[in-house]
Amino acid sequence: MTADVFGTAALRGAVLEAWRASPARLREDANTEEDHARGYYRDRVVVELAQNAADAAARAGVPGRLLLRLTSDPDGPRTLVAANTGAPLDAAGVASLASMRASAKRDGPPSTVGRFGVGFAAVRAVADDVVVCSTTGAVRFSLDATRAALAETAAREAAHGRPDLAAEVDRREGSLPALRLPWEAADRPPAGYDTAVVLHLRDDAAADAVRGLLAEVGDALLLALPALVEVVVEDDAAPARRVTGVTDRWHVGTAEGELPLALLADRPVEERSARRWRVTWAVPRPGAGVRPPGVVHAPTPTDEPLSLPALLVATLPLDPSRRHVAAGPLTHAVLDHAADAYAALLADLAASGRDVLDLVPTGLPDGPLDAALRERVVAALVRTPLLVPAAGEGLVAPRRAVLVRDLTDVAAVRALGTVLTGLVHVPPAGRTAARVLGVEERTLAEVVDDLPAGEGLDWAALYDALEPAAADPRTRESLGALPVPLADGRTVRGARGTVVLDPDLADALAPGTLAILRAGGLRVVDPRAARPLLVRLGAEQPDASALLAHPAVRAAVLAQADDDDLAHAAQVTDAVLDLVAALPAVRDADGPVAADVVPPDAAGWLGLLTLTAADGEPSPAHGLVLPGSPAAGLLDDRVLAPVAIDVLDRWGPAVLTAVGVRADLVVTRVPDVVTGVLADDDPDDPAALAAASLDGWSEYVDHLADAVGAGLYVGDLDAVADLDAVAEDAWLGVLARVASRPRLRAALLTPVRAEGSPVPLPSYAAWWLRTRVEPALPAVFALAGSDAPAGLLPPVPTAYAHLDAEVLRALGGVGSLAELGPADWDEVLDRLGPPGTVVPPQVAGRVWRAWAAGGVPGTLAPDVVVALAGPAGAVMAEASSAVVADSPAWWQRRDLGALVPVPAGADAAQVAERLDLPRASELAEGRVDEPGETEPVPEGVAELLAGAPAVWERHDDLRVDGEPVEWWVEGAGTDARVHAVHVAALAAGLAAAAGAWHLRAAVEALLVDPGRPDAVLDLVLG
Incomplete structure (x- = not known):
C-alpha cells in the first residue's frame, strides 16, 4: 500500500463529489481535457514536458537537465519517460496537475514559463495512463482508474434515484477526463533526476507521433527554455542525442524588464501578476549548420510565422490555444522591446566584425505579427550603429551612412572613406538590406563632387586606390570632377587641363622654369599627387615636346612678345628655352638643328621669343641669325641681325635654331x-x-x-x-x-x-x-631645246643658266608653248603685238597647236588671240570677237568674226573651252541654202581617200546660211554630202569629209590630171 503523501484521496474525493453533485461539471472537465489533448496541445507533448522541466529547474535554482527516453517495442511496453532535475513534486503541484487552468506556478520566479495550468493536458494526446514520480513521491493518472471510480459513484447515485451521472458517463462512451483523479503510485525517477513523467503510450500511432516530436528536439528548445542546459534524447529506434552548448552555434541576446500594470489590464486574472517581460534572440553562427525555425516562440513554439533570420523567444501574450499571439497593447509593448533587443544583438555582432546586413528583414512579411515586428526592427536598426565605415574606427548607424551606388571596389571605397564621413562599403548582396535601412545611396559622381579640396589629404593613396576601378569607362566618367592638387598650392576640380610631369623631365628643368610656366597658366599637378589615374582621367602627361606645344606655354610666349617689362619677358624666354633644351633632338645635337625638331604647331610662335641681338636690342627669335651660319652669309644683317654672342654661348646653336634663329x-x-x-x-x-x-x-x-x-x-x-x-x-x-x-x-x-x-x-x-x-627674271622664258618659235619667248637669262631645268621651270621656264599657263599666255600674246598685228604663219601654227595640245589643265581665257581675220591671214584679234572654227569648212565664214582654227585631229570643243570662246557651230546652223547637181566622185579618189563619199554636189553659187562659200561638208565619212563650186573646192571637201585634210592638195592634183600619178605621189610623200 503506497502512502498518500500528496493527499490524493482527498483530491479524488472532492472531484468525484463535484461530478456527483453536478454531472455537467463532469461534462465540462471532460470536454476541456479533450479540447486540449486533441486540439490545442495535440502535438505539444514534448514541448510541454520540457517546459515543466525548465520551470522545475528555475524554481530550484539549478541547471535544468532533461531526459527524453522513448521505448516503443511492439512486444513490450510503449513508454515515454521525461525525467528532469529541479524542484520535486509537492502537494500543490499534484493539485495543479489534477486541475484545469489553476497553475501552482502563479507565484513562482519570473523565469518560470508555465502559468496557466493546462500544459500537462498535452499528455492526453498520446497516453491514457500517466505517472508523475519524484524523489518526494509519485502519483498516477489513469483513464481506466477514472472510468472505474466513475462507474462506482454513478451506480450509487442511480441506486438513490439520481441517474444523471450514470447517463452522462454512458453518453461519453469512454471519453472521460483522465487527469482529474490522481492516484498513489510507487514509481521513482531515474537515477540523477528529481522528477519523471512516464507516459504509457496508447498505441503504435502514438509512439510514432512521439518519435517525430523527439526528432525535432534541438537548439530551439534550449533557447526557448533557458533554464534547461541539457536535453538527452534516447529512442530505441535511433542513436541517442545530447543537445547542449547552444551558444556554440548561436549568437544569443537577451533583454528583460517589467511592464506597466496598465498594459495587463485586459489580460486574464491569472496573467496580471506576470509583469516581467523577457526577450531572447538567437542568430546562427556562420558555419554552425543551424537555422531558425521560422516561428515565434512565446516561449514555446506558436503558429505565428517569423521571417527574420533569427529565433525569437518572447513573453508575448497568447490566446487560449497557446498557438497564436493575442492582439493588444501588451503585445505591442513586448514587440517594441523585441525590436530593441534585436538591434542590440546586431550591434554587438557588428562590433565583433560580423556583417549583419543578411540579418536585416527584406522582402514581404509572413503575417500581421511578423509585419508589426519587422516595422519595429527596421526602425530600431536605422538608428543603431551597424555598418562598418569605409575607413576609420567604430560603426555607423544606417541613418548616418552613405554608400556609393556605382562603385564596388573595396579599396576605392575605403580610400574615399578617408575623406568622406559616413561612407560605408556595402557589397552588392547587401544593397537591398541597406535600402531597407534607409542608407543614403549616392552615385560616385555625387560623392566626388562633395570631396573636400583642402590640404593634408593623402591624394596619392586616394588616386592609387581608385585606379583599378577607373578601368571601367563609367567609373572614369564619374571621376570627372575629382579634386586635383596643383604644384602652386591650388586645388582644381577635374584632371582635364592639368599636366602630370614625368619626374625625369621635371628634374631636367631649372627650378624657375615651371614657376614661370605656371604663372602663364600651366596647371602642373603636385608631384606628390602625380599618379596614373589622373592621366586616365584626362590629365596630360607630356614629354618635353608635348609640353612645349601646350597652350599655356604658347600663351606665355605670346604674352611676353607684347610685354613692356623686358625683365619678365626675359624670364619667360629663359623658361621656354630651358624647355626646348630638354628636347632629346636638341639635347643630343652638336650644332644647329632644323625647325622641325619642335612640334609643328609651336614653330610659328616660338619665333616670337624675345632674344638679344648683337647690337643689344631685343628682337624676336625669327628676326635673328646665327653668326657664321649660311643664313648670315645670305641674309641682310640690316633686316635679320646676328644674335648676341653671350646668348649663343649660354644656350648653344641647337636651342636657338630650334626656336627660329636662322642658321639657314x-x-x-x-x-x-x-x-x-x-x-x-x-x-x-x-x-x-x-x-x-x-x-x-x-x-x-x-x-x-x-x-x-x-x-x-x-x-x-x-x-x-x-x-x-x-x-x-x-x-x-x-x-x-x-x-x-x-x-x-x-x-x-x-x-x-x-x-x-x-x-x-x-x-x-x-x-x-x-x-x-x-636681277629680274622674264615672266616666262624658253628653256634650252624649247620648240617655241624664235623670238616668241626670251631665252634663259645668262645669270641663271647654271640652274637645273626643274628649278628654271619653277622660275618661269617652259620647254614648249603647250606648257604655258593662263598667266604665261597673256605675257606671250602681248609680245606678238596689239590687235591687228599680222602673225607669221609658222608662229600662228605653233600657237594653235599649243592650244589644242592643252599641256596645262584649266581655262586660259586670254584677252587677245591669234586668229584668221580678213585677207591678211593670221592676225592678233580681240578675244571678244573671236570664235573657234569647228572644222576647215568654217574657215570660210568670215561673217562670224575672227576664226581660231583647230588642227587636224584636235577636239574643237576642248579648244573652245580652254580659250573660253564660243564655237562657230554655236553661232550659225551651217545649212546649205540650195541643193546642187549630184555627180560621181572621179575614179582613183577612193583609193587615195578610203573614207570619202562616192558622190558630190556641184554648185554654181554655193551659199551656207546665206553666206557665200566655195565648199561645204554636211556629215562625215562615206555618208557625207560634199558641196563644191570648182575642183580645188571639191578636193578640200572630199579631204575634210574623209578626215584627211592634209591630203587635199594630192586630191586636187588627182582631180586635175588623173593621168599624172607621179605628181600625186610627190604630194602624198611630201
Whole structure:
C-alpha cells in the first residue's frame, strides 16, 4: 500500500463529489481535457514536458537537465519517460496537475514559463495512463482508474434515484477526463533526476507521433527554455542525442524588464501578476549548420510565422490555444522591446566584425505579427550603429551612412572613406538590406563632387586606390570632377587641363622654369599627387615636346612678345628655352638643328621669343641669325641681325635654331590656306603667325584666287621664309641654296593644288622669285631645246643658266608653248603685238597647236588671240570677237568674226573651252541654202581617200546660211554630202569629209590630171 503523501484521496474525493453533485461539471472537465489533448496541445507533448522541466529547474535554482527516453517495442511496453532535475513534486503541484487552468506556478520566479495550468493536458494526446514520480513521491493518472471510480459513484447515485451521472458517463462512451483523479503510485525517477513523467503510450500511432516530436528536439528548445542546459534524447529506434552548448552555434541576446500594470489590464486574472517581460534572440553562427525555425516562440513554439533570420523567444501574450499571439497593447509593448533587443544583438555582432546586413528583414512579411515586428526592427536598426565605415574606427548607424551606388571596389571605397564621413562599403548582396535601412545611396559622381579640396589629404593613396576601378569607362566618367592638387598650392576640380610631369623631365628643368610656366597658366599637378589615374582621367602627361606645344606655354610666349617689362619677358624666354633644351633632338645635337625638331604647331610662335641681338636690342627669335651660319652669309644683317654672342654661348646653336634663329634658309608651313583669304592678324591664329614672316603673302593668296577663284581650300602650304631679307648680292647663292637643300627645293618646286581645281599653281617661293628676284627674271622664258618659235619667248637669262631645268621651270621656264599657263599666255600674246598685228604663219601654227595640245589643265581665257581675220591671214584679234572654227569648212565664214582654227585631229570643243570662246557651230546652223547637181566622185579618189563619199554636189553659187562659200561638208565619212563650186573646192571637201585634210592638195592634183600619178605621189610623200 503506497502512502498518500500528496493527499490524493482527498483530491479524488472532492472531484468525484463535484461530478456527483453536478454531472455537467463532469461534462465540462471532460470536454476541456479533450479540447486540449486533441486540439490545442495535440502535438505539444514534448514541448510541454520540457517546459515543466525548465520551470522545475528555475524554481530550484539549478541547471535544468532533461531526459527524453522513448521505448516503443511492439512486444513490450510503449513508454515515454521525461525525467528532469529541479524542484520535486509537492502537494500543490499534484493539485495543479489534477486541475484545469489553476497553475501552482502563479507565484513562482519570473523565469518560470508555465502559468496557466493546462500544459500537462498535452499528455492526453498520446497516453491514457500517466505517472508523475519524484524523489518526494509519485502519483498516477489513469483513464481506466477514472472510468472505474466513475462507474462506482454513478451506480450509487442511480441506486438513490439520481441517474444523471450514470447517463452522462454512458453518453461519453469512454471519453472521460483522465487527469482529474490522481492516484498513489510507487514509481521513482531515474537515477540523477528529481522528477519523471512516464507516459504509457496508447498505441503504435502514438509512439510514432512521439518519435517525430523527439526528432525535432534541438537548439530551439534550449533557447526557448533557458533554464534547461541539457536535453538527452534516447529512442530505441535511433542513436541517442545530447543537445547542449547552444551558444556554440548561436549568437544569443537577451533583454528583460517589467511592464506597466496598465498594459495587463485586459489580460486574464491569472496573467496580471506576470509583469516581467523577457526577450531572447538567437542568430546562427556562420558555419554552425543551424537555422531558425521560422516561428515565434512565446516561449514555446506558436503558429505565428517569423521571417527574420533569427529565433525569437518572447513573453508575448497568447490566446487560449497557446498557438497564436493575442492582439493588444501588451503585445505591442513586448514587440517594441523585441525590436530593441534585436538591434542590440546586431550591434554587438557588428562590433565583433560580423556583417549583419543578411540579418536585416527584406522582402514581404509572413503575417500581421511578423509585419508589426519587422516595422519595429527596421526602425530600431536605422538608428543603431551597424555598418562598418569605409575607413576609420567604430560603426555607423544606417541613418548616418552613405554608400556609393556605382562603385564596388573595396579599396576605392575605403580610400574615399578617408575623406568622406559616413561612407560605408556595402557589397552588392547587401544593397537591398541597406535600402531597407534607409542608407543614403549616392552615385560616385555625387560623392566626388562633395570631396573636400583642402590640404593634408593623402591624394596619392586616394588616386592609387581608385585606379583599378577607373578601368571601367563609367567609373572614369564619374571621376570627372575629382579634386586635383596643383604644384602652386591650388586645388582644381577635374584632371582635364592639368599636366602630370614625368619626374625625369621635371628634374631636367631649372627650378624657375615651371614657376614661370605656371604663372602663364600651366596647371602642373603636385608631384606628390602625380599618379596614373589622373592621366586616365584626362590629365596630360607630356614629354618635353608635348609640353612645349601646350597652350599655356604658347600663351606665355605670346604674352611676353607684347610685354613692356623686358625683365619678365626675359624670364619667360629663359623658361621656354630651358624647355626646348630638354628636347632629346636638341639635347643630343652638336650644332644647329632644323625647325622641325619642335612640334609643328609651336614653330610659328616660338619665333616670337624675345632674344638679344648683337647690337643689344631685343628682337624676336625669327628676326635673328646665327653668326657664321649660311643664313648670315645670305641674309641682310640690316633686316635679320646676328644674335648676341653671350646668348649663343649660354644656350648653344641647337636651342636657338630650334626656336627660329636662322642658321639657314628655312621653310615655314602656313596651315589651312584659302585662296583670296588672308588670315586675321591674330596671335592666336597659327596661320597668321606663320604668314607674318612671308613677304607679300596677301598678294600671293590673291594671285591664287585670280588663277582658280576665291574661297578654294588649299590646305597646309610650305613657303621659303625671309626672301625679302636676302642681301642684294646674294641672290645667286640663295637660288643655289634653294636648289640644293631638299626641303627648300620641295617648297619651291611643289605646285599648289586648290581643292576642286585641276590647275597647278605656283608655290609661294616660285611666285615670289618670279616677281621680285634680282636681277629680274622674264615672266616666262624658253628653256634650252624649247620648240617655241624664235623670238616668241626670251631665252634663259645668262645669270641663271647654271640652274637645273626643274628649278628654271619653277622660275618661269617652259620647254614648249603647250606648257604655258593662263598667266604665261597673256605675257606671250602681248609680245606678238596689239590687235591687228599680222602673225607669221609658222608662229600662228605653233600657237594653235599649243592650244589644242592643252599641256596645262584649266581655262586660259586670254584677252587677245591669234586668229584668221580678213585677207591678211593670221592676225592678233580681240578675244571678244573671236570664235573657234569647228572644222576647215568654217574657215570660210568670215561673217562670224575672227576664226581660231583647230588642227587636224584636235577636239574643237576642248579648244573652245580652254580659250573660253564660243564655237562657230554655236553661232550659225551651217545649212546649205540650195541643193546642187549630184555627180560621181572621179575614179582613183577612193583609193587615195578610203573614207570619202562616192558622190558630190556641184554648185554654181554655193551659199551656207546665206553666206557665200566655195565648199561645204554636211556629215562625215562615206555618208557625207560634199558641196563644191570648182575642183580645188571639191578636193578640200572630199579631204575634210574623209578626215584627211592634209591630203587635199594630192586630191586636187588627182582631180586635175588623173593621168599624172607621179605628181600625186610627190604630194602624198611630201
